[in-house]
Amino acid sequence: MSSLILIADDEGEIVEILDAYMRREGFRTVAASDGQQAVDLHASLKPDLVLLDVRMPVRDGWDVLGELRRRGETPVIMVTALDQDLDKLQALRIGADDYIIKPFKPIEVVARVHAILRRSVGAADAKVLRVGPLEVQLENYLAAIFTPDGKRRLDLTLTEFRILAHMARIPLRVFTRIEIMEACFPNQDVLERTIDSHVSHLRRKLESAGAVGLLTNVRGVGYRLEPDA
Structure with missing residues (x-):
């Protein structure tokens, strides 16, 4: 239909x-x-x-x-x-x-x-999401970064994986903290600064794996994934 x-x-x-x-x-x-x-x-x-x-x-x-x-x-x-x-x-x-x-x-x-x-x-x-060098396997709860030296698996917490997978479904879209909160913490009372903390940890792990600039902050709005970073 x-x-x-x-x-x-x-x-x-x-x-x-x-x-x-x-x-x-x-x-x-x-x-x-x-x-x-x-x-x-x-x-x-x-x-x-x-x-x-x-x-x-x-x-x-x-x-x-x-x-x-x-x-x-x-x-x-x-x-x-x-x-x-x-x-x-x-x-x-x-x-x-x-x-x-x-x-x-x-x-x-x-x-x-x-x-x-x-x-x-x-x-x-999709069961596997790809955004630039990032690969997210939804069913296996695995995420990795592809670099010239090979594939580097990300050691993520469940919360970090949920945030990353949620954003990877629509690359380039700006996700507000409230959207991330409602999608990844349903029926939970979570502060916006808690989202900032999780995203900050996630960004550091992405950058350590070689994906510098993949997860960006849009001032006053929220966060997005930049496939061409």
Whole structure:
């Protein structure tokens, strides 16, 4: 069955354009005209990706994005007229996968949807994740760095492995401390500085194995893996 795209926007013309282009690409679509409807449709239909506006009635896009991130990792592309750097930073901080500014070229939106779905589906199905010199074997709880001198296995704690595997599923994406906390410490009361401590230990182990610059800090937002470091 083709992927289901939830289009959340209160501008009817925008919805019609996105709906037409998505369907032409073979996607199924469903539309929400306000934030609460978007949240409800996401809960009932479990879409594969959400195209989300910020300025919507009832619940705005930031509130919706936060709710979707608390529920899981459904890919979300913000499609909005807000074009300031602070708005983009806010989207990344909450957990958006991409950010497209209106007015947009519909074909560009389609291309971004295809790219993110390929990436997220591939990561979900993979038993072995590879990011640059890093290899993560999910079933065996093993991680290693490939260097010119050979393969160097990482001696990680379970928590460090979980954080690394979580980030390796979507390279280049910035993960906030709260996202890492919710994904790797479910139902646990963990402080943000605890995340910083685990990530710091993990970074030192990666660098000792030869992967300098692989795990980076994005100031004021969180952490990401840089495949080309």
